[in-house]
Amino acid sequence: MAEPLVAPDLLLAAVRTANPSWLSLVAALSLVGVAVVLSVVQRLGLHQDLTVAALRAGAQLALIGVALQLVLQPGRSLWPCWLWVAVMVVFAAWTNQRRAPEVPGAFGLAVFAYVAALTVTLGVLFGFRIFPLEARTLIPLSGMVVGNSLASTVLVGRRIVADLRDRSDEVEARLALGMTSAEAAHPFVRGAIRTALVPQIETTKAVGIVFLPGAMVGLILAGADPLTAVKVQVAVMYLVLGAVSTTTAVMGLGLTRRLFTPDHRLVRLPAPEDPTSTR
Numbered sequence: 001m002a003e004p005l006v007a008p009d010l011l012l013a014a015v016r017t018a019n020p021s022w023l024s025l026v027a028a029l030s031l032v033g034v035a036v037v038l039s040v041v042q043r044l045g046l047h048q049d050l051t052v053a054a055l056r057a058g059a060q061l062a063l064i065g066v067a068l069q070l071v072l073q074p075g076r077s078l079w080p081c082w083l084w085v086a087v088m089v090v091f092a093a094w095t096n097q098r099r100a101p102e103v104p105g106a107f108g109l110a111v112f113a114y115v116a117a118l119t120v121t122l123g124v125l126f127g128f129r130i131f132p133l134e135a136r137t138l139i140p141l142s143g144m145v146v147g148n149s150l151a152s153t154v155l156v157g158r159r160i161v162a163d164l165r166d167r168s169d170e171v172e173a174r175l176a177l178g179m180t181s182a183e184a185a186h187p188f189v190r191g192a193i194r195t196a197l198v199p200q201i202e203t204t205k206a207v208g209i210v211f212l213p214g215a216m217v218g219l220i221l222a223g224a225d226p227l228t229a230v231k232v233q234v235a236v237m238y239l240v241l242g243a244v245s246t247t248t249a250v251m252g253l254g255l256t257r258r259l260f261t262p263d264h265r266l267v268r269l270p271a272p273e274d275p276t277s278t279r
Contacts, residue, residue: 029054072135081135085142089114092146096154102269103157104258110153113250117145117243124242130235141239148240149247152196156248159192160185160255165269172266181260189252196248204241213237 032054039047071080093110100106125141126133164171164185174184207213216233220226259267 025058029058068139071139076135078133078135078138081138084139085118088142088146089118092150095150096157099154100158100161102161103255104161104267105255106157109157109251109254109258112254113153113247114146114149116250117149117246118142120246121145121239121243125235125239141236144236144240145243148200149243152200152244153247153251156192156196156251157255159195160189160252161259161269163188163192164259164266168266168269175264175266181264181266182256184264184266185256185259189256193248193252197245200241200244204237207233207237 032050035050036047039045039050071084089111092114093107096103096110097107103109122138122141122145125131126137131137131141167188171184171188175181213233213236215236216229219229219232259269261267
């Protein structure tokens with residue numbers, strides 16, 4: 001087994017070197033004022049949303065910080081952490097259902113997709129001891145898996161439903177030629193998964209050249225050795241890419257089963273302009 005990338009005592013020592021005060025965070029908030037001024041001057045109508053978003057994010061993170069201090073106390077059981085992860089999954093699945101109400105069974109499919117991604121990615125990271133299985137690693141890494149997969153999971157579900165609905169004649173023609181439902185839907189599922197994965201793939205390609213990602217920047221600002229920060233970031237980058245790939249594939253393949261009957265007939269979906277109608 002490999003040694004963990006970053007020992008907990010090294011992380012704690014690094015964090016102690018960078019501990020901004022609450023007053024300094026208020027000063028940092030002034031940077032949001034630049035965007036607010038731009039919105040007002042250019043009449044973008046976003047100044048209120050910018051202000052609310054900045055204040056809401058700060059308040060939410062402060063509350064999360066207090067909760068994490070309680071959960072991450074040395075010697076605490078991991079069960080509260082696993083419960084936290086379960087809440088993440090449920091909330092993300094509810095967000096999936098809310099953002100893509102046209103996707104049948106979106107909540108259950110999203111829960112299954114997130115659990116599958118967590119099982120695969122955390123199994124590798126903790127099974128091979130890339131990171132130690134502790135509260136301070138379990139919650140953040142799980143949050144990265146679920147958070148980074150959310151948008152792609154919503155996108156792949158909406159895209160598949162829209163394509164099968166709008167091109168139902170083509171799908172039914174493929175079925176009439178003797179194809180199974182999986183074969184008839186394959187081009188559309190493949191296109192949806194590709195569309196959902198492309199942004200993450202392009203982001204991964206640009207790492208280190210166009211921008212320095214968050215985990216690496218955070219460790220460097222906290223005083224960690226740059227090479228250690230790079231190793232952590234590479235592991236996190238592969239974690240995110242693997243998680244997004246897993247969730248989109250599970251969502252795409254699982255949704256296909258829901259959009260066809262057991263005897264390989266396409267389910268009639270409501271038209272986008274009238275969600276209550278049937279074709």
